[in-house]
Amino acid sequence: MTQRLRPRDVVFLAEETPATPLHNATVEIFDPGESGLDHARLVQLISERISFVPRYRQRVQVVPGRLANPVWVDDEAFDLAYHVRRSALPRPGTLDQLRELVARIVSRPLDRNRPLWEVYVVEGLAGGRLALLSKSHVVLVDGVETVDLGQVLLDVSEQPKTLGSDPWHPHGSPSPLGLISGAVKDSLDRPGTVLDTLRTNTGSLLRGVEGATTRIGTVAGALAGRRPTRVSPISGELSQQRRVVAVRTDLADYRTIRKVHGGTVNDVILATLTGALRGWLMNRAESLGGLKEIRAVVPVSVIDEELEATSLGSQIAAHPVKLPVGEASPVVRLHQVSYSFQAHQATGRAVAANRLAGIAGFAPATFHAIGSRVAAAELRRDAQLVITNVPGPQSPLYAAGGRMTETYPVPPLTAGHALAIGVTSYDGSVFYGITADRDLLPDADVLGQCVTEALDELLDTATGARPRAPRGRRRTRAARDADAADPS
Structure with a gap:
């Protein structure tokens, strides 16, 4: 029994370059501790639990x-050793x-001819630790049919649960004639199939024309000696290489700031990022100039029956927010970001952080995946930046006995x-x-440093101040519920 990709998924595949x-x-x-966590143990864990995400064995x-x-069809040549790979850093x-x-x-x-995921077990970190890097295509994890593999690998205690697994017997791949017959049958049985196909093919054609036009313009400009014009410091023609920046901060600092200035921890995180972007821009050779704000889109969890249901107990909607990078005061930046979420919380659709963090399994990876899918449509309009902020559990989780520390x-x-x-907030x-284009943002590390500096700047404003809510804003029930949970 095959399942057809939805139009949105086909669009993602068509847009990928x-x-x-x-x-x-x-x-x-992970800190293995006394568990003996290593590559072999992780391979065994994945082999036992992959049956809970059957699409991970389909192409x-x-x-x-x-x-x-x-x-989607079963990959008859599925090879777990291909997807779970071993790597190492020079110790320590x-x-x-x-x-x-x-x-x-x-x-x-990712290789389109195989299931669209990979996992790398990276050994050699200082202190005997190891890392697990997972890659999953946006069409693979939709939160409806499939959640992220990482969500089923983690346990709440050092002793792994015995979940059991079903033996896997792949269905044979359909022949070309079978695929055509299936397409005709679906078109007759479900008229919406014809509309989906027409919409997808038309969209692919238009994107192809648009892409060709862009390439012609780029080549013509290069022949004329002109460089592509950058609309903003965080936009431009991407290279094929990335930079990755990782920053760890204490959740207690955000709670302190929230207690003094009001709002939610989510507001404080976005205000911190606003301050970080401001500091990063001012550290560059270019000045802020007329740049007063950055248009960001922040996927948020809502209860809305009109949106696509997910297996996580809520729907995901894109929330636009303007990050006031031109504002000098960190407190005013916080209040402005906080105001932007007032309407969202006042609708009563907002989902409290404690509800999200309490979802069985470690759901943040799945939420990030769904958020990327939802935000893609906004990026085609006028948004400049996507920020996915997901609360996780505030108690440790384990994989095959090894404790996840970061x-x-x-x-x-x-x-x-x-x-x-x-x-992602997790365990305090x-x-x-931070993902950045390697050529366009060679100073992405500076942005990471600016995150901690912006948080310290906000924390300084909370020293000795008296707790109060932002002026003109009354605390909504959704905000109070979110604060009661604290993780986000």
């Missing part, structure tokens, strides 16, 4: 003549060395957008994962 590989990644660092099969959208490996390795790995597109999201870049930021810390 060598310069814009559309996979989400996550870097998780995309194109229908001849594009008579219908492609389908540092976080900077790990980031360089991750940047090289996430720069490479987790960094590595969001993908889309065409024309040289920067993307993911944030807030982890930032």
